[in-house]
Amino acid sequence: MENLKPIFVVLTLVSLIAFALLGMPTAPAAACEPGGDSDTTCDAPLLPHPAQTLDTAPVATATPTPLGDSHSSARDITDTWQSIGPGESIWFKTDYSDGYRAIELWVDSPVQDALDLSIFSPDQADTWWKDKPVGRGTYNKAQPQHMLTWVSTYAQAGVWYLLLQNHTNSPVSYQLTSNISAVDAKKCHGYWEPLGGQSVYWIDCGHYTEVP
Numbered sequence: 001m002e003n004l005k006p007i008f009v010v011l012t013l014v015s016l017i018a019f020a021l022l023g024m025p026t027a028p029a030a031a032c033e034p035g036g037d038s039d040t041t042c043d044a045p046l047l048p049h050p051a052q053t054l055d056t057a058p059v060a061t062a063t064p065t066p067l068g069d070s071h072s073s074a075r076d077i078t079d080t081w082q083s084i085g086p087g088e089s090i091w092f093k094t095d096y097s098d099g100y101r102a103i104e105l106w107v108d109s110p111v112q113d114a115l116d117l118s119i120f121s122p123d124q125a126d127t128w129w130k131d132k133p134v135g136r137g138t139y140n141k142a143q144p145q146h147m148l149t150w151v152s153t154y155a156q157a158g159v160w161y162l163l164l165q166n167h168t169n170s171p172v173s174y175q176l177t178s179n180i181s182a183v184d185a186k187k188c189h190g191y192w193e194p195l196g197g198q199s200v201y202w203i204d205c206g207h208y209t210e211v212p
Contacts, residue, residue: 068092071120071128071161079177084115084166092162094180101155104179105162107137107148114172116165117148122158133163154183 068075074093084090094103107117117137120128137148166172 071125071163074161077162077176077178079175081173081175083171083173084164085171086169087166089163089165092164092176094160094162094178096155096180096182097157097159099157100183101152101157102181102183103150103152103155103160105137105148105150106143106146106177107164107174108145108177109147109172109174111168111170111172112147114166114168115148115174116167117150117176118163118165119150119152120161120163122156122160125159125161128161128163 066073066075068090071091071093074091077092077094094101105117105119107115109115118133119135119137120131121134124131124134135150135152137150140146140149140151143149162176164174164176
């Protein structure tokens with residue numbers, strides 16, 4: 001028993017030292033960078049990396065092309081070559097609600113006599129299905145480079161609707177183009193003209209001038 005006392009004392013001292021070491025605060029980790037005479041130089045605490053943020057900016061998306069399957073989803077005239085399916089009908093529109101217009105429309109296609117173009121005025125927006133179109137694209141010998149042509153020198157303000165129809169059993173490529181310019185309201189003027197020995201006063205409202 002006398003020989004065990006030194007061992008007990010040593011174990012007790014070791015336990016006390018271990019408890020003391022466990023209770024001591026730990027030093028912060030040091031940032032070590034290569035350099036200097038030694039392998040590493042540790043002189044600053046490690047700092048957390050800044051949190052990465054995701055780019056939440058909205059992504060621009062292209063506006064889908066209207067179906068053109070009714071006048072309420074009519075497409076704009078783009079003057080580009082497109083394709084129309086067999087027996088398909090596509091609606092287009094020209095939205096000029098701020099004044100009168102001179103309108104020229106052309107349809108070109110490598111397939112002759114495959115397409116029809118019908119034109120409806122703004123007054124026919126809700127009755128087109130029972131009204132005859134105010135115009136149809138036809139061949140114009142003054143413009144033989146185009147398959148179909150329609151011209152209005154004085155179109156009223158509003159939304160004009162165009163119905164392009166493929167009456168064949170095959171898809172057809174086409175180009176629908178337009179030239180639309182603003183015009184002033186019609187300017188009427190009166191004049192006297194002898195008729196049957198009498199002077200008759202006439203009012204002519206058939207003149208207009210283009211807006212520069």
